[in-house]
Amino acid sequence: MLSIQNLSYHPAATPDAILHNLSFELSDRQLGLMVGPSGSGKSTLLEILAGFVEWTTGSIYWKSQELTPDHLQQICGLVFQFPERHFCGSTIVEELKLGHIDLDYERIQSALASVGLSHLNPSASPQSLSGGQQRRLALAVQLIRQPSLLLLDEPTAGLDWSMRKQILNILQELKKDWTILVVTHEPEELSAMADQTWAIAHGKIA
Ligand SMILES: Nc1ncnc2c1ncn2[C@@H]1O[C@H](COP(=O)(O)OP(=O)(O)OP(=O)(O)O)[C@@H](O)[C@H]1O
Ligand SMILES: [Mg+2]
Secondary structure, three states, rough: OEEEEEEEEEEOOOOOHHHHHHHHEEEEEEEEEEEOOOOOHHHHHHHHHHHOOOEEEEEEEEEOOOOHHHHHHHHEEEEEOOHHHHHOOOHHHHHOOOOOOOOHHHHHHHHHHHHOOOOOOOOOOOOHOOOHHHHHHHHHHHHOOOEEEEEEOOOOOOOEEEEEHHHHHHHHHOOOOOOEEEEEOOOOOHOOOOOOEEEEEEEEEE
């Protein structure tokens, strides 16, 4: 279980805090949905949970262990908004192997299968995939690390209806095995599968 207690983030460069006193909990194998308008602090929260940014006050726990940014980097996997813009492998396998030199064939196939991409040629270029396939590859890149907590920033943004539907179906399957936190400003299609929903505005949970 993830437990966030009184988390605030106030970088020195900003006049006001970006996140104010956030507290919430997410149980194992649940999908939590954080909904808020542009600028409400959603991506900032995910960057903190992914261990990329150090928060100012408050505590983050996984089970009963209090976590540092280093721990968070190890246990969380963040899929950025528009993750396909950050692909840097020249093949699907290279993209999946970034950061792990010794991944075996089985682990690669199982990551691709979990996002419905096992039919693809692993030597194909990520750039040759459709928009929906690229999103699914970006999910596989994080799943292959087996994160305790999967963090998704606007996972369906910019996709057409059929590709959004594919991603929603995959999330429905993934939530059986993984603990997932999704942030979005467009909750409509995601709310039905969320186990818990929070509203964030101006860095505060309502
Ligand atoms: N590094 C930074 N320095 C100063 N201000 C920042 C920084 N990063 C984000 N902010 C500010 O923090 C607030 C929250 O931004 P954030 O990107 O987290 O919002 P968001 O909810 O993800 O918005 P969107 O839906 O547009 O992606 C905004 O007011 C933004 O201008
Ligand atoms: Mg954002």
